[in-house]
Amino acid sequence: MRHVIALDVGGTGMKAALVGDDGELLHRARRATGRERGPDAVVGAILDFAAELHAYGVTHYGAPALAAGIAVPGIVDEERGVAAYAANLGWKDVPLRALLAERLGVPVALGHDVRTGGLAEGRIGAGKGADRFLFVPLGTGIAGAIGIDGRVEAGAHGFAGEIGHVVVRPGGTPCPCGQHGCLERYASASAVSEAWAAACGDPAADAADCAKAVASGDPEAVRVWQAAVDALADGLVTALTLLDPRTLIIGGGLAEAGEVLFSPLRDAVRRRVTFQKLPTIVPAALGDTAGCLGAGLLARDLLDPAGPGSPAPDTTDLDPTDPSEVTA
Template identity: 90%
Template sequence: MVRHVIALDVGGTGMKAALVGDGGGLLHRARRATGRERGSDAVVADILDFAAELRAYGLERYGEPAAAAGLAVPGIVDERHGVAVYAANLGWRDVPLRALLAERLGVPVALGHDVRTGGLAEGRIGAGRGADRFLFVPLGTGIAGAIGVDGRVEAGAHGFAGEIGHIVVRPQGTPCPCGQRGCLERYASASAVSEAWAAACGDPEADAADCAKAVASGDPNAVRVWQGAVDALADGLVTALTLLDPRTLIIGGGLAEAGDVLFGPLRDAVRRRVTFQKLPSIVPAALGDSAGCLGAGLLARDLLTTGPTPTTPEVTA
């Protein structure tokens, strides 16, 4: 008999899942399409069915059912009440996911925001391990953040803590779907770089990874596009570090896969901008696209020692 928990990370197109043992080891992994084209009710049903299948597998394979479950989802998440408030990509509003999953599985369930849950994993077992204060910023389709302060990941009073992608870095700049103009994610997300590079090189299929390769080869147009994104990112990050004073700044997401092509100029750009602020370590995320799932496992394991779902899960150094 092996005590374990269920970890589920739900994305816009796919779900990643794992059974996680007491020591944190991954006992079993699985993936499944989210199936959002069938509507929000179908997505919720698929999540519940997937979790039930994982429970059944664990019972058969390890001699006992999962002791708890952790679920990470995108959008606006009310972690205190266990409600998925809104997710544009999945089409749901005010879904009581924690209660639904707990009823289906018969065990305690923790619900977390995908970026904060990924930040929890990076802070506890990934690139931020050992840092008492960190900021995790994944650069993907958009830009969000997870704030690690005094041993916990902050959700904020209304669940919006860490939305660094909507810091205005270019006043009166490009309109953002949030209603503002000049938001950071309109300049420095992977999708923004892809759009800018596709326009610059004349290839509508070109993306941010292609831009990074062109930068590495010395293409001046690529360098111009890339540096524009780096400068905007540095402006946003300096605002964040001025407010939060993190010891470690963890950069993840698809854009971080460019490695030194990103981190070299980014460290230089941030260094040039700081004055009185203390320069944090700027490091790449360590867990890749597994961070959300690993974080969900940590949320579930925390339930076994802390009781009811914490609003701000602990991050141990």
């Protein structure tokens, strides 16, 4: 059976799938990234995992994978196929596409994790059918993926979509990027966690706890939450002024708060727009499977340049929390 390998590399774990020619998810697996052993070990783990997936396809489906797609965090040079830098994995200038292609003997596509997740959300998730969308996951940091006609824009230097480093509070909190007042220092899940822990006096409190306190009417939690929502709305209005997306997709851990986030966010964005066309603001649909699904789409695009029109993976039975989908 014709299939491709899809691999999503995170800071602590890797998710993978074999995707059939008709879009069916044939096999799913997970592995630890093993970053505690250093960057060379991480690269080795990726190559070994991909080789295992390749062998599984031969054994169970009678043929090797035709291509592979891999999504990684950090700075990614997609054109050259190089994982340029990732602080949480410790690597620099890793020619990952070439290494995988040599190991597997098939064409390989390398993508940035957020842009790859955005590709999946745009084609088969919350942005399906939208000709222009912006995908913004709110996690440890904030990044973005700009979707245009079924593809995601990387930019001339691979930095397109980095909305987390739009300055929304000039002269504000220092950011590791070197600026002050960046969006992700106010509206990421980690920023909300830090602010709520300080406000409630519990060092272990996080953004999910803050959201629960907001839902219960805690005024201090409402203050912390609204400050984050206002900063996020400022950044998003800047983005929609420049990009004019039809759909704005919000994902990541903070989006799990549901209407506790989306109701005030929609109101805050609506209050800020003047001449701009208000986009539809929706939660992401694919959760933490988006990167893996997007990697599969990247691989299939290598085989079919008209990828946006090809069949999409069937995700109806995909449950990332199902232990039966996790292998040791």
